[in-house]
Amino acid sequence: MASILAEEKMVFGVAGRLVGFSELRSWFAPYHGLWTAVHEVMTKKRAWADCPLSSIDAGEVAELLRGWSGTTKRLQRELADSGPAARVLHVLNQDVADLTVQLPLIEVLCNPALRPRHW
DSSP states (O other): OHHHHHHHHHHHSSOOSGGGHHHHHHHHHHHHHHHHHHHHHHHHHHHHHHSOGGGOOHHHHHHHHHHHHHHHHHHHHHSTTOTHHHHHHHHHHHHHHHHHHHHHHHHHHTOTTTHHHHO
């Protein structure tokens, strides 16, 4: 950002009004993180619902849940007083919590040792 402002000053004699762009980007970052997480969770849940149970990788599910859990905790701190975004975050957090409760069942049913005998 600083290099762009320096080039504008060199070419035009004055720096542009993009000085506030970095502040705007830092203000918007938690909202972008929220919608990215919502998209990831919804996409993965839909993919898992549409595929055979035996093809779900329980390790991947566990890893994604750990990441989403950390993301929702971080976003709760950043978006605590944000009104509608906080409500969306609450629903996202509930989805992640529900999947976390179901993780042991997913791990058992998707265990490769069960596949030849039971699937």
